Amino acid sequence: MDTLTGVEHLAEPDGFRDFVEARSSALLRSGWLLTGDWPSAEDLVQTALAAAWPRWASLRRQDAPELYVRKIMVNTFLRWRQRRWNGEIATGRLPETQAYGDVFAQVDARQSLLAALDRLPARQRAVVVLRYFADQTESQTAEAMGCSVGAVKSHASKALARLRHAPGLAELMTGEVAS
């Protein structure tokens, strides 16, 4: 077992580094969809991974570390929103870097996507990210959010109804704007 420091107390769990290296990009993208900016997304992912660290051996035995990490991410996100931390100043937000090629379209599409997600209540947003970005099943989503499958279906249905009329997003979904 590798350690970060040689101090046994903080021994790095087996497989933890491989997981972080392999999955941090996907987790960060989920965090970006939930929070709308990279620093908050990093905060969310680091929080979830720090929570998973001491339970890692157990999570690996259950073959479910990613589900657990996503569960922590979603619940932390919901708690932030519940405590109105979303009203705090999220500092150090990096602007989107320049995109070349179709230079405007990418930034515009992201702007439309984030604006559309901002219209959703927190739980609907979480369902959208878990179901349609993280590709979790309805039952996995329900487990992560601590609610029933019926509630997940209801949140998803309401979210889709709102997103259907979000400016810009509908065109992205139907492909009416040239890709």
Add this chain to the structure above:
Amino acid sequence: MNTEEQQLADVLHRVTPEPPRRVTVEQVAYRLVSESSGPRPGRGSRAGREPRPRRGGPGLSRAWAPALAAAAVVVIAGASAGVAVLASSHNSPSPSGGASASSSVSSAPVSSSPSGTQSPAQQTTPATAIVGGPWGAELIDRQAFTQGSLVSGDGSLYAYGTGTLDRIDPATGAIAATARYNPPLPNPPVIVGNTVWVVWSNSGGNVVLHGYNAQTLAPASSVLVPATGRVSASASNVLSSGPDGHLYVAAGVSVVVINPDNGQQIRRIYLTAGPANSVAVSPDGGTLYAGLAPASGGFKLLVYNLASDTVVDESALPDTDSAGNLVATSGGVWGTTGVGMSEWTWFAPGADLTRAVRIGEGAGAGFASLPSYSGGVVWVGGSHTLTCASPADGRILDTATLPTDHQVVEYFSSPAVVGGHAYSSYQDNAAQLSGLVRMTPPAACSGLNS
């Protein structure tokens, strides 16, 4: 999943960018240790690092805490690379995370294809003298341009047409290049190097800037600037540039400094007084001016010393419906204020609004009287007078009375200077005539005596 759900999933996967950097095990270890042993060492106090709100996590059980706390120093030393990344993460340039190769589409609400640079019609109009016009005014082109959008740079004029950003040949008044664009707020184009920057959108939590090649107006780059909080509802001139070549963007309760070469944020300046509705930078680059229009009314001007990172002064205009459109010169700050349908320009010596004086006679009938700084002097147009003034002290150098046509006002926008001529956007409502005017101002307005 049904078709709609599949489409949403496809959009989420396609549009969500790759992160600018990954999370590392060292960062997680650092968090694990610091959250179990109280506030993170130095969090928010490192030189050059912006403070961030502390957000709670699930934390660790009590059994872990003492051991981890004891190990904290060793961990930080052992994982120094990771910690260094963490410490500098919000100020260090990040690799291009937004340049995903995935295909993307434009969702621009007005222009569905902003990249469409159009071939301009090569048209020239015989110059027509304007009877009673100031300084030998002659109409050289009959394109209509948005008030307050005319600027000059590198021998060209730029202005917003009807749904377009146009480059204008000052010799003929003809449109030399054009791109589709609809300004979301009053903010003239900002020219930095070979790029013309405009505010593409300014709403909710983001400001989006688009950059165009200064010659061809082909799309060059795009930057999404997340706002701190929500952007101001009464914004004007939220985009400005400094002598350092950087872009300064009012983005909610902060002003973000952007390197236009790579789109990276250089710094974010927080304004505790509220969301900024207008920004300007002094010609020496040392001072940032931010205008605020509180919901309670009035207008506040903050003076921010960029070197010492402190607000050094603030003053207010208490009785105004709207104010903004800041322009900075060596002697102070210029801006606008208005009540009802009338608007005029003020100059605040030393950026002190309590000493502000009115410049020019302003504009009525819905026209805007905005200051422009071009050719070494400050210009103030409107529907009554056209004035040039000293950037050092606001002293009026010359004023021309504008003609009226059958008692209906004629409008001259604040000029932009190219090659010794001053160009203005002109409108004569009675004659239903509009276009670009070329004038030869007196020597007093040459900028040599100011």
